Amino acid sequence: MERGTKDSDSGSDKTKGAMNIEGYPVKGLSIAGHETCVMFPTLKLAFDIGRFPQQAISHDFLCISHAHMDHIGGLPMYVATRGLFSMKPPTIIVPKCIKKDVEQLFEVHRRMDQSELNHNLIGLDVGEEFYLRKDLKVRAFQTYHAIPSQITYTITAPEIAFTGDTTSDFMIDQNNTDVLRSRILVMESTFLDNSVSVEDARVYGHTHLSEIISHAERFENKAILLIHFSARYRLEEIQQAVSALPLPLAGRVFALTEGF
Template identity: 70%
Template sequence: MFVTQPLDCFVRLAIAELISTAAPPNSSLWLAIAAHQHRRSPHQHRRSPRTASTPTTPLAIHSPSLHESTASLHQFLSMEPRIEQSKSNREIRGSDSSSKKAKDLNIEGYPVGGLSIGGHETCIIFPTLKVAFDIGRCPPRAVSQDFLLISHAHMDHIGGLPMYVATRGLYRMKPPTIIVPISLKEDVEKLFEVHRKMDHSELNHNLIGLDVGEEFYLRKDLKVKAFRTYHVIPSQGYILYSIRQKLKPEYIGLSGNEIKNLKSSGVEITYTLTEPEIAFTGDTMSDFIVDENNTDVLQARILVMECTFVNNSITVEHAKDYGHTHLSEIVSYAERLKNKAILLIHFSARYTVEEIQEAVCALPSPLAGRTFALTEANGRSGASWTLRGTISHGIGREDANESVRSTNSGIRSEGIANRSVFSGIGVSIRSLAPPMTP
């Protein structure tokens, strides 16, 4: 084999290819890379500027012994940056420079990251809970989340699932817990079997199938419950509940010693307080709002719900035909939504960010001041799509430099919060043509 590119470039490209294909350590290309690294003299590690008159000399690569190659490869890889494994809140970083400057939007005390463009990709991340809702194309930051909740099997919501599991395995993270609708569990298991057969990888994970109404404890202070949604294929949403132990009212005011004595004598001095914190709908028609079994969804501290269409260019009937929700329906059901904050996601790629901002900022009371929108910032096709937050204020559009302020009583708006950039790796989607639907 002959290479006419600079060696560093070749090595980087080759290693990227080998990692992406999970090639075994004794594959011929791994051995070739190891051999070249082993044979390079010290001065070759320093690259001198190439001039126009400097010819490119082909490099002949020969296969060495397995022992020599393995040792050399180990030496080469030891010089590469390592993923820090000791941090419990470890995150996988991407190459997109915009992600380094991005900051999570804080809603009701929860940092929120992610991206969502109807028909292209949806992945909403709550990093302090280590939870991701849907996986889209597996943005790199999602890999750091230990729990993944899948709403339905459309590709823009589940397409990155194998990569999510494979990447966690690559970085030796613990197997994730993945929750899917019970109707999908068998097919998802088959999907992983196909990928195991193709790339000879383990793809370790804990797959849980939940039916509507069923619960699963993610940890002792956090559980998830599935609720019914209404899409064109089987789907469901999820509610995250916080679980806390609270001192019973009759014991409030007692001294520490008195409480300790009661507890040691076997008296139950606390009760369990379970509160709906976050509800995520995935794709759905507005029918979930009037479902009598979804009371907790409408009372969760934060409701993350789809809002594919926002103005009169698309009718409510069209939205229903495709299993989606129109902003006008949310307005009509506003009195039912008791949530402290509402995050709208999954806007159609047909809209510009200005159109979305105009629609959301004009929302009437009682939606004004508590409704956020997950939007892209730089137009439609051919642009770099960056996720930003917009909040309604019910007055009209104000200066874009104004900010959203959080107080103990909740979130109040002061203009358009389009400088509250949603964090996450891979938040830019390049050269996407807006689809006809959604």
């Protein structure tokens, strides 16, 4: 399959209907304020859990970017459902600053549900790393959102970076050079047009598409997957905005539009 195509003929249910970007099947749903979960089925890795889309159950590793409900709301159900089907406890990476709160969240659900909710919870601070398995390592990078947030990304070269929600400040952070060189960058572009100004986008802790265009020369990624579009946009508007991107972005930027 070529970059950005639909892998609809895959023989595996886990990758059926996925986008194929730089050799990786990618599935998910990301609508600002509603739900974000981006899945890499062949890596068994998901970024954020949204309301827990059923397809996420097969992913052994989950990286949470921050604690807004549209990114973390389905976490207990994700763990509980894996337990229901006798699957191995998942490994969950969260920002260290919310780790104690997430532990308490699970304790509350254990008391109410009388279930074990087995999982391996890891808290990472900016710059810290953790091996999910021998060939898959996660490192945390700084992002800039309305609440504590950080990038988590997998390393093989590195291969994949995921920003979660952040202002454009992450693009100019000198400590984030690897993120802008990753093979695939998954990043938000919540606002696309003049209906919301760049200044307002920053107040909300988000990135405007015009800022991505302004910093286009900084992106050395082979492919960029834009996510987290505002629900105010129609599918046609998202597709038009992406197709109109100038060089050097044109041809290597894709949009996750499931649900629009």
